[in-house]
Amino acid sequence: MDVTTVVLAAQEATTHVSAHLPVLADASGHAAALPVEIPDPGDPQAPPGVGGKIETLLSWLKWGGLALCIAGIIIAGALMAVANRRGEGGENVARLGWAMGGVAVISAVLSLVTFIAS
Structure with a gap:
């Protein structure tokens, strides 16, 4: 060739x-x-009869996530108190930061998704 x-x-x-x-x-x-x-495709719509159920499920998931974050903050605080008695409190500060970051993300999820989708 x-x-x-x-x-x-x-x-x-x-x-x-x-x-x-x-x-x-x-x-x-x-x-x-x-x-x-x-x-x-236009504006997103839930299938007929599903919209309210999905919103309920999402609100339950958000409530559960916030409850876990609050529990994490409480546990991190308790670990900080115990570690302070032993003189090693620094590593638990990161746990506290991650738990508080989780609260911020879960609380702002609607705004984040709206911003990304638009």
Whole structure:
């Protein structure tokens, strides 16, 4: 196979592909294949009869997550008090920070998801 045969085969393949895809030239002169139209599914909706149940489930999960974070803060505080008696309280500060970070994330989840989705 020589170079001319390869070039002709590549040109034929490009012609065949470009016949089936719309082509748009960008500012640098290169052509890029783009879909004709990107479908917009619209606003998200819950299936009929499910919306209230999902909201209840999510509120229960949020309540449970916050309860676990509060328990974590209490446990971290107790461990800090015990470790302070022994003179080694530094490592429990990280536990307290992670528990408080969890509270912040769980409390701000609606705002975070709305920001990411928009």
